[in-house]
Amino acid sequence: MRPTDDASHQPTASGVPATPALEADLRLRRGSFTLEVSLTVQPGQILALLGPNGAGKSSALRALAGLVPLTGGHVRFDGRDQTTAPVERRPIGMVFQDYLLFPHMSALDNVAFGPRRQGLSRAAARERAAGLLDHMGLSAHARVRPRRLSGGQAQRVALARALAVRPRLLLLDEPMAALDASTRIDVRARLRHLLEEFDGATVLVTHDPLDAMVLADRVAVIExxxxxxxxxxxxxxxxxxTAYVARLVGLNLFRGRAEGTTVTLEETETETETGAGTGGPALVEVHQAHRGPALVAFPPRAVALYPCRPHGSPRNVWRLRVEGTERFGDQVRVHLAGRLSLAADISPAALAELGLSRGDAVWAGVKAAEVECYPG
Structure with a gap:
């Protein structure tokens, strides 16, 4: 089983805490931007860094690689301090989003390049490279140059090149970015399988939540x-x-204060009945009692829309205004605003039956059992 515990030091079979493969406290200032990120990754574990553009994900990756100097903090691999070590002295392998394979070299020589720089003989380096390419199903492409490789093949060559130096930390910078949508599913699954056999720490930077959910054991969101x-x-x-994470995973998210099974949301808009609400904060009923600051979340598919106020099973109903609609897979996503802003996923047939257009008033209902409530 791969390690997934959040603790910095997991116990071994003997009860002695294991040393993390990576332990970093990254403090970096560049102009007006400040990065303060602490990361711990256990041996064999994959950590995904998610976040919007400019959040600091790439800066964190570059700091781990030693490509930018820290203004404070530390970087340790297997308990050894690497904070001031130059890039070439750090036990790392890196896969860039455009792979950066040497165009004049074959796949075999690309993979053998790192071991040669480490002092291996040409024959030994090529033997190691050939073994890695064979393991990744690329033996038939060993003599092929990068321009003749598919996107998935080039990614595997880049990964083999990174692993050829036998790193303790593997850094992946948007490894799926250069792939078209039709090949991402297969390549993602293959990459996960290959990474499972790596016993060091892996840090993956991605904008795609699916990459993080499929590939990573743990996720850190940077904003x-x-x-x-x-x-x-x-x-x-x-x-x-946060709102960013909620959008990323496709949930409606609200912050408020819980008293029993009722959560009073923070006010966003206070429209009157002439608009799309009655003024004042919205209330959300949940199925388990809570007390104090809380977050409530529910998926757009849990939201039902009605032309008139519904009676019966939905315990949460709000009169809202249609802000817009868009196709979302085989559903239609309806964006609603008023006392709260949320998204609802309904079928095209339901949209046609309701006859909704921008600006129309509609009732939205969500069952309490569909609402996730947790400390805020």
């Missing part, structure tokens, strides 16, 4: 140079803590 949420992918997806 504004800080880690705002981290944990196993399923927990992050189920209980987002």
């Amino acid at each position: 504004g140079g800080r880690v705002v949420q981290q944990g196993v992918p399923a927990e992050v997806a189920r209980r987002p803590r």
